[in-house]
Amino acid sequence: MAGSQTALREANRATVIETVRRYGGLTQVELAAATGLSAATVSNIVRELQGAGAVDVRTTIHNGRRAQLVTMVHRTGIAAGVRIGTRHMSIALADSAQQVLVEQTLPLPHEHRADTSLDRAALLVVELLERVGSSLGELLGIGIGVPAPVDAATGTISVPGILRGWDDAPVAQVMSKRLGVPVFVDNDANLGALAESRVGAARLYQDSVYVRVSHGTGAGVVLSGRLHRGFAGTAGEIGHVQVDAGGVVCLCGSRGCLNTVVGAPALIEVLRASRGPLTLRDIVTLAVDGDPGCRQVVEDAGSAVGAVVAGLAIAVNPQCVVVGGELAETGEVLLAPMREAIRRRVPLNHIAPLEVVAAELGPQAEVIGALLLVLENTHELTHWFEHQDGD
Ligand SMILES: [Zn+2]
Incomplete structure (x- = not known):
């Protein structure tokens, strides 16, 4: 009986963490609604997780009332990974310890264009940063994966015709002008290769x-x-x-x-x-x-x-x-x-x-690769690789 209660508590704890990660940040009331757990259970689990240094709790104003906002604790320095697909775009944020803090996918119109899609991506990066309790000041850089060959030196597509509406777009330049951080662009299969070779x-x-x-x-x-x-x-x-x-x-x-x-x-x-x-x-x-x-x-x-x-x-x-x-x-x-x-x-x-x-990384491989591209290029992973080599 004691064993099954422990298992239940662990399962509830995992559900709370997964939900916080999915939304970036939620109030305790929203967490209870999203997980189906009681307010008391959520409150106990959040207190435990906060004690263990896994989540942060801050008081905010939500719908005109004071509320407890729960976010994942993150190390300084956040990378954004963006994967542009033919019909979807995925965006994720991770900290320098490679912990994914939030991720979101949205549909894109048929034959979408670089300018409008990059606009939406930039807005969403800012919104997600806010949701995880961070800001642009903490953003190390953005990695972008596109389904076409890329000249990594200039961050533009190197073969015309393959991704219509993106041919002449200076993708890296446009994005770094929007958000004022370094931007690294690569082919999506390259990013999948990077992710699977590092952590897959x-x-x-x-x-x-x-x-x-x-x-x-x-x-x-x-x-x-x-x-x-x-x-x-x-x-x-x-x-x-x-x-x-x-x-x-x-x-x-x-x-x-x-x-x-x-x-x-x-x-x-x-x-x-x-x-x-x-x-x-x-x-x-x-x-x-x-x-x-x-x-x-x-x-x-x-x-x-x-x-x-x-x-x-x-x-x-x-x-x-x-x-x-x-x-x-x-x-x-x-x-x-x-x-x-x-x-x-x-x-x-x-x-x-x-x-x-x-x-091993499934549909997340490319967006994780985009995150790793930023962390590797901004040298935030130096310690991690030293640690891996020493194992
Ligand atoms: Zn061909």
Whole structure:
């Protein structure tokens, strides 16, 4: 009986922490409403967490009344990570101890433009800082991930046509002018690679490849523990490797790129006759639920991506290929044919087999990578890496 009560108290404590992190900061009354716990329970848990140095409690005025605002305790120095997708934007804040303080996702319109999306991102960063009880003065920098190759030196997109409405936008410059902090821009697959290599599935390896199979497909390459971007930031752009010489013309201008075969519009089109109009999310959900048509399409995509990744793996010789992106949420439906396609093409060696594994950070990989990009570039992680090396 005593044991189950302890377990219940621990579960309640975890729920409170998770809820504070989701909203950034809430009053105790809001915490009770959001968790479904009684006011007394919330008050006890908050007092415990405050005693343990996990949360901060400040008196504020909320709806004209005095209220106790609960936020996560954070170390000085906050990084903002922004991931721009084709239809969504995710923003997270983390402190220099890499603790995620708050995160939020919002929808973006079809073919959104750089100026309006960056405006919204800047406003949201300020709003989230306030919500976690901080301010712009504490912001170290902003990391931004975009689904296109980026010239990291200038923070602009280096290949035109891939992300319409963003081609000539000086992304880093615009954002740093808005908020007055350093801004680091990179390709989303590169950020996923950085995150998985530091704190995810590839953390034990020096050489790894991260493959992002989502609306489009891309890869990030980590060599000797460092992200390899290439001269113009196009290293790992496997979505534009030709797989069908007579295929459809791609956004980049070439014919029959991998993206024209496994990109979301292609998968949706293949299923249209039998399943009607679906979204990529629908295809993932149906494949997980066992729909044979959707599974077939995801499996075929896995084989096609695997064949291209094999070429990259031969060029790079990584210890591990980590697979993320929305399609990876189908688990082995995507992963098994992909692993098979890679293993069939990459020569076995006597040292160690090439691992092909699922990403550990899931849909958060890119935004965590954006946070790490800021912390690494502003040298806030020096101690952390020294600590890791000493372990
Ligand atoms: Zn292309």
